[in-house]
Amino acid sequence: MNAEAPAPTWVAAPPPASTAPWELDLSGDAADVAPLLLGQTLVRGGRAGRIVEVEAYGGADDPASHAYRGRTERNASMFGPPGSLYVYRSYGLHWCANVVCGPEGSPSAVLVRALSPRRGLSAMHRARPRAVVDTGLCSGPGKLCQAMGITGADDGVDLLNPRSRVHLEPGPSVPACDVLTTTRVGISRAVERRWRFAVAHDPHVSRGRPA
DNA sequence: CTTTGGATCGTCT
DNA sequence: GACGATCCAAAGG
Numbered sequence: 001m002n003a004e005a006p007a008p009t010w011v012a013a014p015p016p017a018s019t020a021p022w023e024l025d026l027s028g029d030a031a032d033v034a035p036l037l038l039g040q041t042l043v044r045g046g047r048a049g050r051i052v053e054v055e056a057y058g059g060a061d062d063p064a065s066h067a068y069r070g071r072t073e074r075n076a077s078m079f080g081p082p083g084s085l086y087v088y089r090s091y092g093l094h095w096c097a098n099v100v101c102g103p104e105g106s107p108s109a110v111l112v113r114a115l116s117p118r119r120g121l122s123a124m125h126r127a128r129p130r131a132v133v134d135t136g137l138c139s140g141p142g143k144l145c146q147a148m149g150i151t152g153a154d155d156g157v158d159l160l161n162p163r164s165r166v167h168l169e170p171g172p173s174v175p176a177c178d179v180l181t182t183t184r185v186g187i188s189r190a191v192e193r194r195w196r197f198a199v200a201h202d203p204h205v206s207r208g209r210p211a
Numbered sequence: 212c213t214t215t216g217g218a219t220c221g222t223c224t
Numbered sequence: 225g226a227c228g229a230t231c232c233a234a235a236g237g
Contacts, residue, residue: 057229064229088229090228090229090231091227091230091231092228092230094230096229098229141229142230143230184229185229185230186230187228188228
């Protein structure tokens, strides 16, 4: 649909029947892990999209993080093992999805902010009647959850297990020269940290101030 | 094009 | 009792 990529570089190697994680190390700091998630595919049932925009959130060191003031009922899954899904409700009506990272017990996560829709486009459009064009389907954290059908019921699932209702699928990593680094959106503290990462020129990236 | 305000309610102070 | 890790429509230039 656009001058995207020179074709997938990863050989299709469907994970064995058992739980067979791949070699994506999510145990590092959120700011280091975040750009690595660009290019991976988020899957839920027949719907799937390539991650094109993310934001890193730390723990006690990050005033903008839900985990800044410690563990609560809401952020409990942020304290789980890397690769867990953390879903929370935003502004009382939207759902937002995160990939938990860092070693288990130390809360940090990467908010998935935008997807390039790949499979199940018709189902996404059905779930998001407001979106007239494909670029409006998953161009925002709340939008992509609505399009994918991700809700609080999915909180805590293991994204690295291909049998999970919601999971990650290996994709080609995005070369550093194609990664745009900026400040996070919608927060009021630690505004200066450039912890937002996006695939340059991708039309599915959400709207947000540059910097 | 940019800016503004309403919706809406769980979570934490 | 206040405030959001947002989205959308409507109004203004």
